[in-house]
Amino acid sequence: MGGYAFYVWGSYLATLILMGGEVVVLLRRRKLSDQQKRSTSVVQGKVITNETTS
């Protein structure tokens, strides 16, 4: 890179970190939301079961 490797590769590394990071954060958010949704439906299921049995 003619002595400019740090700056050129640094730029592309920053690109990888920012764009890759965005995708990872987004997928984690989706995973968390799915987990939350599942746990909420389990809790709601228990509440309904209790209501019907009481």
Added chain:
Amino acid sequence: MNWYKYASPTNFYPLAGKMIPWFAIPSAILFVLGLYVGFFVAPTDFQQGDAYRIIFIHVPSAWMGMFLYLLMAFYAAIGWAFNARLSSMMASAISITGAMFTALSLVTGSLWGKPTWGTYWVWDARLTSTLILLFLYIGFISLQASIDDRSRADRAGAVLAIVGVINVPIIYFSVQWWNTLHQGASIRLLGKPTIAPPMMAAMLIILAACWLYSIAVVLVRLRQIIVEREQTAAWAAEARA
């Protein structure tokens, strides 16, 4: 085909899911192709040497930061004017990707500035107005996150986004209006570009890749926002009943 049907978040959700691979896969292909052209086909610059290769990601990210801001403000305005929930959700979904590209343009610009200007940062018009753009994005995201009532948050965000639009032409024309260290535009709407065709090709291919990436990521985030907001709405309706 009734397009108004897709103005409803519930109807748009499955359509967005089908669209994502059509943008994500070509985006990955174009990134690889653009990097290949940029690093193996484009020649070394006679003035800047290989340091100029930062242009292939710096310019597309700077353009994306500006275009996405205009798009975000447009959707926020539509959401505010017509009380269209999906438009407001779209503005929220665009904001993070726009902020990411603006931050990327500042980081890559800074890394390009050191070998060419001898400094990572100067308070010149182009750099400062781009930094203001990043602050506008952060302000929009923070404002929306700080208000619990979604419709109020959307309205407040829309006001900020619309006011901030004034900054986009300032960024674009800053190199003409003021004496700056930053170089002028390499590509003009009217007139010949000032860079070699292979360099231009690499830049445009990566720009297309960035657009497709943005659409794919925004659609994934939009689906997530729809699920979160509609879930809350259903929960609220149940709680009120």
